[in-house]
Amino acid sequence: MHIPVQKKVRLGFFIACTVVIAASICSYLVTKKLLDNAKWMNHTIEVSKRLEVITRQLKDAESAIRGYNITKDTSFLEPSMQKRSIKIEEQYLILRRVTADNPQQQLHLDTLKSLLDKKYRQLMEGEQQKTSLQKDTSAVQQGEKSMSKIERKVQDMMLIEEAHLHQKSELYDFFSAIWVPVIFISSLVAILIGIYSYITLTREFRLQLHIETRLKSYQRNLQQNILLLNKSNEELEQFAYVASHDLQEPLRKISTFSDRLQLKYGEQLPPEASQMLDRMVSAVSRMRVLINDLLLFSRAGRITPESITPVDMDTLLQEVISDLEVSLQEHNASVTAGPLPVIEGSATSFHQLFQNILANAIKFAHPDRQLVINITSQVLKGKELENLINENRAEDTFCRIYIEDNGIGFDPVYAERIFQLFQRLHGMSEYSGTGIGLAICKKIVDSHHGQIMAYGDPGKGAAFVVILPLTQTQQNDSN
Template sequence: MHISVHRKIRIGFFIAFTVIVAATVCSYFIAKNLVQNASQLNHTIEVSKKLEVITKQLKDAEAAIRGFDLTKDPRFMEPPMHVRIDKIDEEFKQLRVITRGSKVQSHNMDTLRVLLEIKFRQFMADSIHAPGQSARVSVQAGETYMDLVEKKVQQMIHIEERTTKEKSKLFHFFSSLWVPFIFGVSILAVLIGVYSYIVLNKEFKLQLRIESKMRSYQRELQENITLLHKSNQALEQFAYVASHDLQEPLRKISTFSDRLQMKYRENLPPEGQQMIDRMLVAVDRMRTLIQDLLVFSRSGRITRENMDEVHLSQVLQEVLSDLELALHEKQAIVTNNTLPTIIGHKTSLHQLFQNLISNAIKFASPHRALTINISSETLSGAETGIMPENLKDHLFCRITIEDNGIGFDQAYAERIFMIFQRLHGVSEYQGTGIGLAICKKIVDAHHGMISAYGYPGKGALFVILLPFKQLNYD
């Protein structure tokens, strides 16, 4: 299965885009985990620090109580105990704010608060009692609750450290995947880059070869255009010769034949008279052939500059008026609807209708009266079914000319539009075999299409598609 270069490039960019998105997502999660890990570490440090401060201040207060009990030195009570308690309480409140996101730690803080309240009451009581047995009992009770406070503090620190350790493990897990992933992405990016370079380099070289061939084709096309121009000039010269030099000998032959017939016809034997008649018929056929060739050579000389609005109904009426005598001889009945107005060459379109109707008259059936039905309809390019994609929205006029003549075999539908192609002998039907070729040339010059459908013994149908406006078909 061959994959085009453009498809390969699209696949490469899709893969690169997917890799970038995957790397971005992974980077986001790694960065998020790193931030969370750092935040948790800072949180643990802050909680531990606050707990240590609280523990140290409790121990300092307890040491001050013991020193005061032993020495009664008031310096041990500086600062006063209620100030020490306020500082510890302030640290506890800050710790409460820090740990409010954890239910476990909030529960531990509630327990710690109870223990601290007990310690605060002990501190206030011990700061005013006299030394003796009661003091020793108070000291022992203080040590017991101090141990409980330290255990609770250690428990809280342990919870923070365990959470930090779990976060660290997750971070190390992502980090261990991140390094090979980045390495793989880098290798893949390099491969995509190399592949894209190779493909684009091949495409660039191919484009250079195509441009080189296009320049060569352009040169050949220019040469062919020059040759075609020369051929057209030669054809015009031929038409000039045909219209003057060839017709002049025919006129002389015709003149001398008429004189010979007038002066010596009675003196000639029947065989000689037949030869003169055949010569006159041949002269007429030659004159008709030359005239048809002139019309054929001129029918393609249609440019946009010599096109204008053409009322096809008016053109048709003019043609029917010109052929009135021939139609009357065949007792023909012609029906038509209103034809539209298009942009075209009036003289050529007149020739088109005249040739097609003359063709219907020529090949009329001898067994029935001739009927010719001419109709038209407006279609879009898409509705025609034969116009290219770029013309699907443009409007076309479809003209049908149908007769009930002798018809023809559909196998010859293309052949009848070729010059000098005849389906019947000269002895059966007059003509040079150029009329329908002229029709096709006129329709082609208007960027239209013509087709024929034959039904032997029943008639023929000619379908013409003409654009309403002459567009840029290049």
């Protein structure tokens, strides 16, 4: 099964994004754990440093007291025990602040505080002591015991910090262990996706170049075919004009000679010969009508930019009705027309369009009732025409013209056939005509980038719908 390139690119982009997100999350977690581990390491170092300072200062103070008691040299008491205790208190307060988020350490600090207070009293007593050697020995022993308790408490606090640090280190080691494989795998996947995307896009680019080359070739061939077709159409139009013009001459001669024959020898001809001569004159008349209609068809729909002008359809329709006044009176027909807009196009072609449609309605009038022709119109956007117009013309403005009559109508199965050349739904003996009139109408509408449709109801009437754009400039530019 062939997967479109767009889906492949989307899938690759999704996988790459997933890999990048996963790698980013893993990197974030590892970095976070690394920062936490560094934070706890700094925290442990800070606690250890403060405890070490407290212990060292206590030992220094105790040594100073012993030296003083042995030598009675007051220089050992500088700085004084009060100043030393202030420094110890400062370190203790820093410890309080550093371990504020650890309730267990806070409890140890409470105990340490009581031990420090006790030790401070001992130091103060030692500073002021002037007793015997026995009492001095007793004070030393008590000081050592007190110092041992403080050291144990300090050791307990250090064990807690080390335990926390060890726990953080284990998590860091775990994330570090999975971080390297994840980054390696994600990088490998990203590289593979990049290589695959490059190959796919290169292949698609080459395919597009090939398609563009073929399209340019087709366009050149199409342009050549269009030029050949236009040339062929011009030659056919010229041939039709010349043929129709050249055929007129022998027809005129046949008509002239048949007229002279009837005038000069008409009374002498037997009835059968007179009948044959009448048939020949009728055939010549039909041939002349057919040639004229073919000439009209060859010229119909030939539009040049110079021939396109704004046409007042109301005025044009009145002119057509005036031209058909005699035929309308003969059939006692009435024409009702609503307001029509101004439409750009060829006035001559529009005149021929309406004249052929109205003449067609008059010709196929119902013999048992008065002929009534109704003409109405609507101005609509292309998107409102129910898929009758291309999507690129959806915003263009069109006029939809209805021409309805109550004539004999026709079977709906012939709705498309009646616009074909030489197509007749009735015999020559029933209705005259060459079957070219509606073909001319379709050619005119097509040349104006519109549409024409027919709807019939046998015995009830017919309706012709003509759709024309209000302006021709946009249509010509788009085609």
